[in-house]
Amino acid sequence: MMKDWTGDVMPEPxxxxxxxxRPRPAYKPKQIKCKGCGAALSVKDEHTELIVxxxxxxxxxxxxxxxxxxxxxxxxxxxFTFEIGESWRRGGARFECIGRMAFIExxxxxxMTLSYLFYNPRMGSMWIGEYRxxxxxxxxxxxxxxxxxxGMKRGDTLETWDRRKWICEGSGVYELYYVDGALPWIAQxxxxxxxxxxxxxxxxxxxxxIERIKGEIEYGQGKRLDTATVAAATGRxxxxxxxxxxxxxxxxxxxxxxxxxYLKTMLVTAIFLASNIALLFWTWSAGTEVMxxxxxxxxxxxxxxxxxxxxxGNNSAARITFYAPLNNAWMSLETMLVKDNDAGQELLVHxxxxxxxxxxxxxxxxxxxxxxxxxxxxxxxxEGGTYRLFVRGVSASxxxxxxxxxxxxxxxTVTDRAQPSMWAFMAIILxxxxxxxxxxxxxxxxxxxx
Amino acid sequence: MAAGKQSLLPEGFTRLYRGASGSLxxxxxxxxxxxxxxxxxxxxxxxxxxxxxxxxxWLTEDNHELALQNRxxxxxxxxxxxxxxxxxxxAWDMEFIVQEVGHAECVGVEGELPIRVETGEKYLFAxxxxxxxxxxxxxxxxxxxxxxxxxxWLKYSDLRLDDEGLDW
Numbered sequence: 029m030m031k032d033w034t035g036d037v038m039p040e041p042x043x044x045x046x047x048x049x050r051p052r053p054a055y056k057p058k059q060i061k062c063k064g065c066g067a068a069l070s071v072k073d074e075h076t077e078l079i080v081x082x083x084x085x086x087x088x089x090x091x092x093x094x095x096x097x098x099x100x101x102x103x104x105x106x107x108f109t110f111e112i113g114e115s116w117r118r119g120g121a122r123f124e125c126i127g128r129m130a131f132i133e134x135x136x137x138x139x140m141t142l143s144y145l146f147y148n149p150r151m152g153s154m155w156i157g158e159y160r161x162x163x164x165x166x167x168x169x170x171x172x173x174x175x176x177x178x179g180m181k182r183g184d185t186l187e188t189w190d191r192r193k194w195i196c197e198g199s200g201v202y203e204l205y206y207v208d209g210a211l212p213w214i215a216q217x218x219x220x221x222x223x224x225x226x227x228x229x230x231x232x233x234x235x236x237x238i239e240r241i242k243g244e245i246e247y248g249q250g251k252r253l254d255t256a257t258v259a260a261a262t263g264r265x266x267x268x269x270x271x272x273x274x275x276x277x278x279x280x281x282x283x284x285x286x287x288x289x290y291l292k293t294m295l296v297t298a299i300f301l302a303s304n305i306a307l308l309f310w311t312w313s314a315g316t317e318v319m320x321x322x323x324x325x326x327x328x329x330x331x332x333x334x335x336x337x338x339x340x341g342n343n344s345a346a347r348i349t350f351y352a353p354l355n356n357a358w359m360s361l362e363t364m365l366v367k368d369n370d371a372g373q374e375l376l377v378h379x380x381x382x383x384x385x386x387x388x389x390x391x392x393x394x395x396x397x398x399x400x401x402x403x404x405x406x407x408x409x410x411e412g413g414t415y416r417l418f419v420r421g422v423s424a425s426x427x428x429x430x431x432x433x434x435x436x437x438x439x440x441t442v443t444d445r446a447q448p449s450m451w452a453f454m455a456i457i458l459x460x461x462x463x464x465x466x467x468x469x470x471x472x473x474x475x476x477x478x
Numbered sequence: 479m480a481a482g483k484q485s486l487l488p489e490g491f492t493r494l495y496r497g498a499s500g501s502l503x504x505x506x507x508x509x510x511x512x513x514x515x516x517x518x519x520x521x522x523x524x525x526x527x528x529x530x531x532x533x534x535x536w537l538t539e540d541n542h543e544l545a546l547q548n549r550x551x552x553x554x555x556x557x558x559x560x561x562x563x564x565x566x567x568x569a570w571d572m573e574f575i576v577q578e579v580g581h582a583e584c585v586g587v588e589g590e591l592p593i594r595v596e597t598g599e600k601y602l603f604a605x606x607x608x609x610x611x612x613x614x615x616x617x618x619x620x621x622x623x624x625x626x627x628x629x630x631w632l633k634y635s636d637l638r639l640d641d642e643g644l645d646w
Contacts, residue, residue, distance in 0.1 A: 048510045048528075048590070050497030052643045053489035074491040075520060075541055091519070121644050150493040150643050151634065152542025168543065170611035170631060172575065189610035212520070212541065244563075247611075 166250030194226035315446030331420030341412030347446035511589030547629035
């Protein structure tokens with residue numbers, strides 16, 4: 029009975045070449061001697077091309093039969109979290125840290141990006157990235173972007189050929205500052221790596237990377253790792269424990285999550301704003317028309333009382349609309365809203381003077397207009413009851429400054445319960461402020477270096 | 479079955495090995511041989527598989543990634559001088575992006591192989607991949623017409639070995 033590595037019973041092979049089956053050969057790392065100091069070094073991965081002597085720090089090119097010393101690391105080892113030889117357990121398998129790199133951007137030695145190569149001879153290698161105490165895991169992939177990639181800005185959207193969408197977390201050029209352990213290519217201090225990093229749009233924590241190293245573009249996919257995952261994989265804890273603790277995370281949140289938060293905030297605010305504006309228009313037009321009357325010029329000159337109309341009151345507002353067919357003319361109106369009480373008396377509720385003027389013409393071949401043929405009055409009505417409107421007016425054409433009588437007619441409409449709520453205005457102003465601030469913050473976040 | 483010229487190739491560094499048995503997408507196989515090619519800045523392995531049903535297959539292993547390849551006929555195969563990294567071409571209604579064009583040299587052979595391969599043999603090759611990351615295409619310009627191999631990248635779980643050797 030044969031069992032596979034998961035413990036499942038495998039069907040007995042019926043292969044013609046069964047005689048060819050043999051036990052797995054033992055894993056024996058290759059042993060070499062450092063050309064710099066003669067120390068014995070162990071090469072764990074046969075793809076290794078560069079190995080840094082752990083004793084004398086010589087960087088050795090072992091890609092050819094003849095070993096070459098390329099140089100040495102600068103003094104001052106970066107504060108790596110993981111040591112060469114440290115284990116990482118994943119999916120029941122042990123990976124071993126065989127290489128480390130420290131990258132800087134724009135010469136800033138205080139803000140390094142650290143990269144660890146973990147190796148398992150049966151499962152290949154994976155990269156653990158560390159930046160400001162936050163960790164990620166990536167493995168090489170062959171999925172390419174539909175368009176763009178390198179040079180994108182934070183918050184930009186990228187789509188890959190597997191139809192996944194990604195949000196750019198940042199891009200730039202890393203400079204290799206320090207390397208030790210073993211790497212599958214010749215890496216030297218000063219090497220430039222053009223990069224762009226992305227987070228999956230759905231906020232799942234999946235990441236996608238594009239790197240251009242010495243003209244070759246490589247792609248990687250992986251995942252952000254939380255502290256608990258890193259602790260479980262390495263046996264380190266965030267504090268205490270036998271091993272040195274994990275660093276505290278200072279990194280920003282996932283770019284997709286931050287972008288999503290900004291966009292959702294703007295979307296919700298925009299919807300709220302649009303709803304309030306719609307509500308405003310609805311309330312503006314939703315009042316009940318309770319009186320409509322046309323007044324000839326002569327009657328307007330003399331002054332007149334309109335037909336009676338009923339207003340609801342309760343501090344709701346009545347909208348009084350005046351329309352005069354003016355053309356390069358003005359009209360001045362004296363208005364009074366009076367209430368008929370039960371005793372047959374007329375009580376003055378509101379008195380206001382208002383002007384309507386409308387001018388238009390052509391200047392330099394372009395049509396211009398000024399003013400309007402309509403004017404609105406909003407009157408708060410404390411009590412319900414029957415009301416009438418007293419109106420008297422004069423009008424004149426052109427630049428005439430004074431008038432004794434009205435030369436134009438007037439249409440009057442009274443609408444009950446027509447005033448939009450003050451809260452609607454305040455909500456609109458608040459939405460505009462929130463939307464503006466969020467847009468500015470989002471724009472700043474996009475521009476800011478990740 | 480032609481025997482390749484035997485040469486010492488390191489063993490134990492990879493998931494596959496000569497004499498390994500297992501199943502690939504549900505089909506039992508045994509690895510009977512391997513050819514290693516160098517492309518100057520590294521190497522890759524071609525593992526030769528015999529399946530239970532008598533069919534054969536090649537598994538390409540490039541830096542621990544595996545692709546199952548089969549020889550395919552391609553009319554109007556692009557000439558090598560028309561290809562460079564990043565260039566595109568279509569084959570069997572699929573779009574391929576060239577990743578590498580270079581010279582390969584056989585640096586080692588072991589086990590039983592269906593072809594005669596000698597250490598030191600050289601040929602011009604082009605490697606391409608579909609941009610969705612699913613398929614790989616290798617063109618070997620050592621004959622006319624060139625030999626074309628279409629492969630599919632395998633997930634770890636596509637292949638099961640009777641001895642995975644996870645304890646190392």
